[in-house]
Amino acid sequence: MDRRQFLKFSGFITVSVASTGLVGCGGSSSPAAANLPAATGAGWKFPQSVASGDPRPDSIMLWTRALPAGADSVAAAASGNDVSIRLVVTATDNASLLGSNAALAGALLVDEKLPLQAQFDNTVRHKVTGLTAGTTYFYQFVAGDVRSNVGRFKTAPAADADVSQLQFAYMTCQDWSINHWGAMSNMATENLDFIVHLGDYIYETVGETFQVGAVETRHDQLVLPDGAFKSGTSGAKYATTLADYRYLYKKYRTDSRLQALHERFAFIAIWDDHEFSDDCWQDAETYEGTFNADGSDLHQPARRRNANQAWFEYMPADVSLDTASTSFQNIKIYRDFQFGKLMQLVMTDERLYRADHVIPEAAINPATGVAVGSIGARYLVPQDVFNSVEAQKMAGGVQIGADPLSIVGMLGTTQRQWWMDKMKSATSTWKLWGNEVSLLRMGLNGVDAIATLLALGAVPTLASTIGSTAAAVGGNLPVAAAIVAASTAGATAAIAQAAAMAIAGAGSSAAAQGAAAVGAGLTTAQAGITVAAYNAAVAAAPAGAAAQAGSAAQVIAFGWIKADIQAHKADSVFVAASGKKAALAPFFTRFLVNCDQWDGYNSERKALMSHLKTNNISNVVALTGDIHAFFAGTVSDDFDAANGGTPVMVDLVTAGISSDSFFTYLKAAAAALGDISTLVTYPVAVPVPGVGTLNLDFDLLDYTMGKAAPTVDGLLDQLRVQLRGALAAKGLPEVQLDPTVAAVMAGLKASSAFSVNLLALAQQLASLGNNPWLKHVNTDAQGYTVVTLTPGKLTAQFKQANKLVGSNAPANVVARVTTATVTAGSAAVAIS
Structure with missing residues (x-):
């Protein structure tokens, strides 16, 4: 100071x-x-x-x-x-x-x-x-x-001290109004040197849609002293006055579990968006429908200063605030910490200086004539549109003599240079970055996704057609499969039948079968899929007729239908045949899933990563929050380069303590997308004796985002926490939950609907190959992360919390622990 x-x-x-x-x-x-x-x-x-x-x-x-x-x-x-x-x-x-x-x-x-x-x-x-x-x-x-x-x-240890180990936790996103804070009780028992808080310490809204749901009874309804309605004269409110923001900190800090953390460990805290306003930038809010008359975002400098002062008054951070200043940037909270020769911790402010989202929420969608809003500006942004607009903005900055990155950046010119200087001058073994929003590319190839979904949807019809065709050829399922394959590939009925019979008489050599099929009138490509379907049915014969038809149907669907859609996109005959061409047309492109995080500030990210790479700065790991999910992966110098670029650092993302998960948010948004919603969620009906049928939403978003293809056991384990929570919501005592979950999972494993159909779906989505740099994905979770740091490695334990038991936090808080390990000298992360 x-x-x-x-x-x-x-x-x-x-x-x-x-x-x-x-x-x-x-x-x-x-x-x-x-x-x-x-x-x-x-x-x-x-x-x-x-x-x-x-x-x-x-x-x-x-x-x-x-x-x-x-x-x-x-x-x-x-x-x-x-x-x-x-x-x-x-x-x-x-x-x-x-x-x-x-x-x-x-x-x-x-x-x-x-x-x-x-x-x-x-x-x-x-x-x-x-x-x-x-x-x-x-x-x-x-x-x-x-x-x-x-x-x-x-x-902290002295700057020149040889430190053999540090252990600390990092946390984020503690919404008072949803779920529970039981994870804090568990964290208080950890052997820690300190705690890093990455923001969203409070939520500025009360009664928002994402805050309406099950919550522990010890958290009563919040009532802002003043507050402003988000829409009209009723419903959700948001904090606007100093009294509002102070109230939220005071109310949150009355919880004895949060008090216990503060009593036991020093915090190193930064803010994210909800300490002021959701997905904010500088002093601008981005709530839907709150634009100015000219279409620009609503700037609220007084509200921003109120938020700054309340954070300053209630957070024990060694920073300064100038209340006499009329600027909303009257506080500087980015700072760094040295922990001996082992670690330099750099904490950044990724809200107060960031530029507007590259595609503003108020931008007009030419297809509809109305503002794009959050979908299209911050979420599910077409990557080609983003790249074009970002380039235009940067070019405009050059023309007026401004720092082009400041126009499309998150840190601002001064803080960016400070970050670069700190990273370059750091003498510690590890350089850790307290980073609010994820650096990991989270993209989605819409073409491959739609092709996969339509192919999956075709499998039951193809299998049925193979079965009915078999009746017409004496019950010969391989021949029926070949006929259906050839017909699907565009052959006439006569040529399809002739080719199938030719394949059947050509012996077991695939080359000979292919030649026979071409001789019967098929093209080389048609012959390839026809032979593949025939042989799939032959191979599945020991499992019975249904297995033969199903196996051949999958070969046709993914070998021909998917490939055709990938090649021709909306012009594919299979898209037209689906009857959904108009609805699907906007999705035949690549998307950036979340442009409120670093994907939306790509050029600045590339500049930072280039700085690390050019200066040979190693052992850099970001500790990240915000997105209400656990992720681990590598950050490249340029994700758009061949093979995703060169990894230069690691990003470890922790889930929120209590905030609803990223999957929950996207599940709600996906409900309006029809078949596309299968990229996010899949309904699973689970019968439980004595309880009834549980209707669960299985999280497929993990596989769409890049999680490795599962086994049946992996699929079951993914459902375990949600299943336990659903049973608890039905009133099952906690002592009965885990045994009941085990019994139900055994029944699911024996169900073909789960262990065959859903497994195949998850495996197909995993095969999309989105985001191969993501080494761990868990988008439906709450919890926190504990880091153990030594000169040789960094070990992060992602601790996922169990869900509410009735209206109380679970006695058994930690549901699972996943470990991410980064070895010194390597920009890579291993998961166990």
């Missing part, structure tokens, strides 16, 4: 130096507290407990909020009640007191009187300096006769 900022906030941010010896009771007082009466008596409380943040080798930022005992815990602090309270800090081990407000034992290194002022909502932010590197400390605030809960933090 520079001197000007310190003076500006001398009435709020206070600083003391830890003593190396015993400090007497009330040993010193900050200037702002000197003229304030001391809090006295037993009539005080600490409703949001305590917190620490930004651990450095010699300092920490400490936080609390104190109120008169009778005051509302989340209402605005009453004016005129300014007093001083005490802070005490010791290096004596008080771990046994965590979770309690018992008095700290041991010699005090800090005993400071601090101001408690209504103008800052009775929050206190105090920086302690002069601490010893790599040391665990305990602290406590005291108001009158009332003590806060005990807090603990650990300072």
Whole structure:
């Protein structure tokens, strides 16, 4: 903090130096507290407990909020009640007191009187300096006769220290209004040095569609003090005033599980979008239908400043805020941390300086004449359109002498250069990046996807036709399969039959069979698919007639129909025959799934990756949140280059603590897409004795995105968490859940609808080959990630949480653990 900022906030941010010896009771007082009466008596409380943040080798930022005992815990602090309270800090081990407000034992290194002022909502932010590197400390605030809960933090190791291991967790997306916060209880028991929070600490909306659903009873309905309706005069509201944003932090921090995390571990926090406004950029909101009259996004500088101030007041981050500034960029939160020779941690701000989405939400769709909105601007964006518009914007920037990347970038010119300098000058073994939105390319080839779906849809019809044709050729299924294959490939009925009979009489040599088919009048291509279908039916004969027909049908569907659609797109005869040509036509292109993340800021991403590659900067790993899913993969210098470019770093994405999953959001959006929705979800009816039929939505999005083709067991395991949650929602006691899940899964494995049909569908979607750099995909999850870092490797444990049990968090929180390992010196990630 520079001197000007310190003076500006001398009435709020206070600083003391830890003593190396015993400090007497009330040993010193900050200037702002000197003229304030001391809090006295037993009539005080600490409703949001305590917190620490930004651990450095010699300092920490400490936080609390104190109120008169009778005051509302989340209402605005009453004016005129300014007093001083005490802070005490010791290096004596008080771990046994965590979770309690018992008095700290041991010699005090800090005993400071601090101001408690209504103008800052009775929050206190105090920086302690002069601490010893790599040391665990305990602290406590005291108001009158009332003590806060005990807090603990650990300072960072000295910059030149040889550190053998660090262990920390990172988390994101903790929506109060949906699901549960049980994962926080589990995280509090981990052996951690600190916690990284990647944003969406609060959600600015109340009552949004994505917040309406099952939630634990201990989280009651949020009521904003002011709030603005998102649409009209009823329904969802969003925070707009300082009182609104303060309320959300206060309410969220009343949860004892979040308090326990803050009490036990220092946080290193950054924000994402919901601390201000969903998918925001700078001071602009992007809610549907809230454009200005000229079609531009609605800018709200006062609202942005309110959001900045509330974050500043409630997050124990060692940053500065200038409330006298009229700019919405009155705070700088990007910063870095050194943890010995082992790790440099760079935390970026990917909202306050980012340019508008390359294709604005207000852009007019020429096909409809109305604004594209989020679909087409931020989600499912045609890649060729994106590339063209981005290039045009950058060219325009060059013409006016501006930094072209600032027009299409996320970090802004100053922060981008800062990031590059930090990465280049880092001397630590590992360079970790606290990165809000994923760097991984998440694309979708619409042509291949539609071709696959239409081919899959044709399989049952083809199998039925093979069966009925067999009756006309004496029950000879291989011959029937060949006839149907030749006909599907465009041969006349007479030539198809002649070719099939010729193949049957040509022996077992595929070459001889092909020659016979061509001799009967088929083209070489027609002969190839006809011979393949014939031999598929022959090979499946031991399994029976149905298997023969089904096997041959799949050969025809994926060997001919899919290939024809891939070659001719909307002009394929099979697209016309589907009767859905008009509906499918817009999807015959490549899409970027999410342009609110780095895919929507591609040129800047390429510049950053080129910087790493050119300067031989290795061991760079991004710790990412935002997308409510677990992903792991490599980030290339240019995803559009041949074979996806050269990997230069790794991105490890954690799911949200409680926010509904990425799959859940896309499932809702896909419902309007007809057959295309199969790329995302597939209905599975699961009969459960004594419970009834569970109608589940199986997550196919994972395979469409690039998850490896599953086995039956892998398919079953993917359904396990959702199945457990569905049984819990039916009222099954938790003690019965896991045994019941095991029994139901055994029944599903024996079901051909699941283990044959759904398996084939998942395998076909996996074969699309979208995003081969994704090594782990789990789009339907909540949870957090624990990182263990040594000089030789980084190990990240993705910890997925079980779903609600009735209206409570599960007692057995962690459902599964998936491990991602990055070995030093290699831009690659292995999954186990």
